[in-house]
Amino acid sequence: MGKAFYLIPSVYGHEEGFLLLTVGILFLAWGLIIVRVKYDLLHPAVIFTGGVTACCGLDLVVASAWDLPFHFNTSMVILGMAFLFVMGTWSASLVVPDRRAGKLNEKIEVLPLQRKVYLGCLVICGVIVCLNFKEFLDIAHRLTTTNSLGGMLLAITDGQAHEKFRFSKVFTYGGLLVKGIAYIALTEIWRNLFAKAYRECLKWGSLVLFYPMTVIITGGRQAFLYLVIFAVVSFLLVWRRSNGHAEENVKKELRIVGIGVIAFFFFFIGLGLWNGKIANLGATLRVLAHYGGTNISALDVYLNQILLYAPENEYIGGCTLNSGYSILRKLGMDLPEYTGYIRSFVDFGYITTNVYTSFYRYIVDYGFIGCGIISFLIGYIYTLAYRAIYYFGMKDWMILVYSSSVFPIFLMGREERFFNEVTTTQQTFLWIVLIIGSILLNKWNQKQGEKYEVG
Numbered sequence: 001m002g003k004a005f006y007l008i009p010s011v012y013g014h015e016e017g018f019l020l021l022t023v024g025i026l027f028l029a030w031g032l033i034i035v036r037v038k039y040d041l042l043h044p045a046v047i048f049t050g051g052v053t054a055c056c057g058l059d060l061v062v063a064s065a066w067d068l069p070f071h072f073n074t075s076m077v078i079l080g081m082a083f084l085f086v087m088g089t090w091s092a093s094l095v096v097p098d099r100r101a102g103k104l105n106e107k108i109e110v111l112p113l114q115r116k117v118y119l120g121c122l123v124i125c126g127v128i129v130c131l132n133f134k135e136f137l138d139i140a141h142r143l144t145t146t147n148s149l150g151g152m153l154l155a156i157t158d159g160q161a162h163e164k165f166r167f168s169k170v171f172t173y174g175g176l177l178v179k180g181i182a183y184i185a186l187t188e189i190w191r192n193l194f195a196k197a198y199r200e201c202l203k204w205g206s207l208v209l210f211y212p213m214t215v216i217i218t219g220g221r222q223a224f225l226y227l228v229i230f231a232v233v234s235f236l237l238v239w240r241r242s243n244g245h246a247e248e249n250v251k252k253e254l255r256i257v258g259i260g261v262i263a264f265f266f267f268f269i270g271l272g273l274w275n276g277k278i279a280n281l282g283a284t285l286r287v288l289a290h291y292g293g294t295n296i297s298a299l300d301v302y303l304n305q306i307l308l309y310a311p312e313n314e315y316i317g318g319c320t321l322n323s324g325y326s327i328l329r330k331l332g333m334d335l336p337e338y339t340g341y342i343r344s345f346v347d348f349g350y351i352t353t354n355v356y357t358s359f360y361r362y363i364v365d366y367g368f369i370g371c372g373i374i375s376f377l378i379g380y381i382y383t384l385a386y387r388a389i390y391y392f393g394m395k396d397w398m399i400l401v402y403s404s405s406v407f408p409i410f411l412m413g414r415e416e417r418f419f420n421e422v423t424t425t426q427q428t429f430l431w432i433v434l435i436i437g438s439i440l441l442n443k444w445n446q447k448q449g450e451k452y453e454v455g
Helices: 018-037 042-061 073-092 117-145 149-161 169-194 198-208 209-214 222-243 247-275 281-292 293-306 321-328 357-391 396-403 407-412 418-422 425-447
Strands: 006-009 345-347
Touching: 006 293, 018 042, 018 073, 018 418, 042 073, 042 281, 042 293, 042 357, 042 407, 073 293, 073 357, 117 169, 117 198, 169 198, 169 222, 169 396, 169 425, 198 209, 198 293, 198 407, 209 222, 222 247, 222 396, 247 345, 281 293, 293 345, 293 357, 321 418, 357 396, 357 407, 357 418, 396 425, 407 418, 418 425
Parallel strands: 006 345
Antiparallel strands: none
């Protein structure tokens, strides 16, 4: 039997002023930060404030129609955490010197994909996709009698939410191996694209296509967003390695970001229509607001209704350290089993959500002071890593690791992803795949006479 969900009715309605004012302040802060960092669109402070502003903006779009609450104290929490995050980025800038990649004029040479390597990757990816699809069918047939793929995807999604099953380790880590190959292939596509070796781009691109196959059968859409984020960030970093970062490149980089946003909408809407989460194209804006905006008002419900009556937990980190607890239980310790999925849904009357922003999880687990410290540290850590990439010469493995791990700061205004995904054994496995794959490719390049520095 799956675990039950709980509905928490919102007792407050829409209040004019605070949400609009908050969006305005965040938008102005975002603009000022962009100017302050010399139009660096990949700077963690720019990404974070832009993401939080977007979430608050989506909430504002439907706040009146859905009667969504937003109080002054919620505004102070969001603005306060944003301020601390930015202070963290500023502190990191004092540690690592600003050594931007100037006009390196790196000569981009063709990276031919060796036949043996190509066939080996095709076999590995093909076998994993087949095994994962077989497991998907076995689980789906236990959950539903339908034979339509859309119906089975819906059953899989519902089954995961109610914890009726878990995919096997082979399924999970096989998918991660395919993901690592796809991420490496994407960065090689960018390199060959700049060298105008379009045939090589097609060969590398065929390896990327296996990854969506492993994602679709999980019933989720989040991985497509991560893929788009990785693609945009890695493209810009590879681009800057040869073109440098200067204000005159901003227009070109904005176009690249725009393409990434369109690609995400394509996957988000397409998969939503396929698995039934989006009824029709006309409902897209409402779905986006539900997906990325109502979490702001859900945080308000927590701060103004639930927090006053929430019982204290015997153990720390129930919302953020479930992976750590899982490891400790396997070592024999008698500890409760936590899950990253929140079963308490806020009912606004028109819509429900169980997503409360990342700040909710930090406040629940560590209090307001702890939430502030974590916001500061996340800003510090990501800025330190970002500047280190430039300082140490933008090595391939560093670009891969950073681009595959930067998604939490895009999404902090929606949900917590740093503790629940980046600090897990699965992410560590992905890093190992990326680093080893990058090193092997660069060593092979040296043998082939290519002039690339070993990553």
